[in-house]
Amino acid sequence: MKTISSNVENVYEPAEQTKKSAWKVLKNQKYLYYMSIPFVLWVFVFQYLPLWGWTMAFQKYRPGVGFFEQKWVGLEHFRTLFQDDHFYQVLRNTLAMSLMGLIAGFIVPVVFALMLNEVRLQVMKRFVQTVSYLPHFVSWVVAAGIVTKMLSTDGGVVNSLLISLHIIDQPIQFMAQGHWFWGIVTGADIWKETGWNAIIYLAAISGIGPELYEAARVDGASRLRQMWHITLPGIRPTIIVLLIMSIGHLLGTGFEKQFLLGNHLVIDYSEVLDLYALNYGLAMGRYSFGTAINIFNSVISLILLFAANGIFKRFTNESIM
Amino acid sequence: MIFTYSGLITGFKISVLRTVIGTAAGLISGSMLAYTLARSDFQARKFISAFLAVTMYVSGGLIPGFILMKDLHLINTFAVYILPGLVSAFNVFVIRSFIDGLPYALQESAKLDGANDFTIYWRVILPLCKPALATVALFLAVGQWNSWFDTYLFNGSNESLTTLQYELMKILQSTTTSATNAQDAANMAQRMAQVSPESVKMAITIIVTVPILIVYPFLQKYFVKGMTLGAVKS
Structure with a gap:
């Protein structure tokens, strides 16, 4: 008892x-x-x-x-790493794709959630939401297959469309040119994850009290103003927590997309830190060197996480720790 | 016939097996751990929560992970699909948040009836956790079903442990590069004489995508809730 x-x-x-x-x-x-x-x-x-x-x-x-x-051997492997020109190229690719992914993966779902929230027709809203989650559950292997097919030069939807609109005369070799690669990865990521990432924002929006909107309406606020002054501040804590977490995962964006969408023609733009560790560490039996790459990756991620957390804590009083 | 493509049958079997076993094992271990962490009187609760939370932010990385699997003799085994992902901090926290929301009186009355903690978990908590379990089951199942990299890394040379996603990935990789590489194109033409890679690709894409399309609308109401639960707590 x-x-x-x-x-x-x-x-x-x-x-x-x-x-x-x-x-x-x-x-x-x-x-x-x-x-x-x-x-x-x-x-x-x-x-x-x-x-x-x-x-x-x-x-x-x-x-x-x-x-x-x-x-x-002490820091020998790190010295080799930092003296390798290739490493800086890989780091540039990782940072570029992570930053593009961070910005797009952060802004697009918020905007999507805000827009979806304004849809008054419940059936429509639910339908759009259901469709938007779907790509999240499709594997990257399949997604990469779809992207490759759509962007291909023989009969790809994108090239056919651009040609029929007379924007281009020759099909563009999207998958074979390095400077397209970052954009393709980011685009594929947006297609796959926007609906899923919007779930949390939509839930946060539904937690905002309806009396706030009523008061604003009485004061004559337009829907855009309501969105700006009520909805956005209402989901601010959620936005910041998710932002901090994604900054912490900046270097850990994974390599699935890059592995599956990349090929040897675009490798100068597609190779990211994990792939570098895989190709120049594991595949060559250079376990120590590969581990040094992994450590660099993890340590930078942690520093970014703590820095982001600290900055937001200081300026907005929102944090995850 | 595309079914003459040997990877397809084995891949399907292994994919289904790892999805079923991995989901079941993950659900039981995740919910059991979650229950102990939801018990506010449990001594080790704080320590275990922190111990678990760390894994959400720090990981050893690809190569130390690979070496560990090698040292544990998990390479070229089926177990490598199940064991490394058995306990996921995120899933545990999702279930724990759900249990936290259940009325405590239920456990209390079970305890008065003489039930021990395990019985309470098994007979009282688990049946009530269905929404959270459905969410986590979906995460686990989709993760298992969609995964290809562990096959590539650990079991790539073992045809009897191949998975559908890995087979699909191999075909995709060979077609993307072949368009620009004469040697590959020649190889592919040779293989096309047996089975067209395009048709195998289509077949696998359909086999791996359709089950998800069928299942997920039914689970939607659960995972939406589960996602928000996890986000609030962790």
């Missing part, structure tokens, strides 16, 4: 729990431990042990050799 009452009340009165000996609580909660410890161990093995693998970047790692027999 006592356990039960402490269960209910300890949220408000933690003192109740500390009175009992920790050992007794542990015994009482043994099932909770049985139910969580295996997964904690699992998380440790599959999520934390790879972090231990970072030591490889400071070794001349040879597979199949014990940890203590590895040769330590």
Whole structure:
């Protein structure tokens, strides 16, 4: 009986729990431990042990050799990395595509959610929303297939359209020219994720009190003004939290899109950090060098996350930590 | 016939298998962990939550992950599709937020009836969590069904463990490059004599997309809720 009452009340009165000996609580909660410890161990093995693998970047790692027999080389791999011209090209590609993705992936869903919110016909609204989620569930493999097909030079929809509108006379080789690549990746990303990312904004918008809109209407505010002065400030915390999180993932945009949409003709524009680690680290058996690339990626991501969090905390009082 | 393309049958089997097993395993482990984290009296709750939350922002990266799989002898096994993604912090937090919203009195009365924590989880919490579980099931299933990179990285040379997405990816990669490469074009022409890659591509695209199109409208009301739950809490 006592356990039960402490269960209910300890949220408000933690003192109740500390009175009992920790050992007794542990015994009482043994099932909770049985139910969580295996997964904690699992998380440790599959999520934390790879972090231990970072030591490889400071070794001349040879597979199949014990940890203590590895040769330590300090920062040599990082030096190689920073002296490699190729690395800066890859970094440029990563940053360019991430930034384009960040800006587009942040503005387009907000605008989409705002516009959808103005649709008064419920059936229409629901239909548009349902259709807009759909691409999120389609794999990148299929999406890349569709994009490639649409942009192809023989019978691709985009080229046919442009030719029939007399905008161009010759089909453009979209997939074979590097300077198109960043735009194609960003466009594909917008097509795939806009509807999905708008879900959270739409939910936040529906949480705004209707009395605010009524008051604004009484004061004669147009719908555009209502959007600007009520809806947007209403979803501001959501926008900022999501923005911070996507800044934290700036370098970790993944490489699926680039891997699937890229080819050797556009590799100067399509290769991103993870692909670089894959092609010049893993594929060549240079595990240590590849790990150095991964570390660089993770560390920069963390710095960006904390910086973004700090800046927003200071200026807007919104933060995730 | 496109079904003579051997990768198609194996790929379908493995894709279905990994989706079913991966989803079931992920649901059970995720919900179990979520329940313990939703118990405000659980001693280790704060520690485990933080331990889990870290994984949302820090990851070892591609190569340390690969080496780990190699050291665990998971390369060229089916288990490599299931084990690494078993517990996802995001999914756990989605389910936990949902459990947090359930009235505590339910657990209390079960406890009075002499149920232990596991029984409460299994008999009281799980049946009530269906909306959250549906959301997470959708995330897990779509993730498993759509994934190709783990096949490429870990099981690329093992034809008996191929997946539909990986087969599709191989065909796509060969056609995008072949348009500009004479050697590849020749290879492709040779292969086309047996089965047209275009028709295999179409077949796989339909097989991998249609199930999602059929399932997702029914789950829509759940995942919309689930997405917002996860966003609020984590």
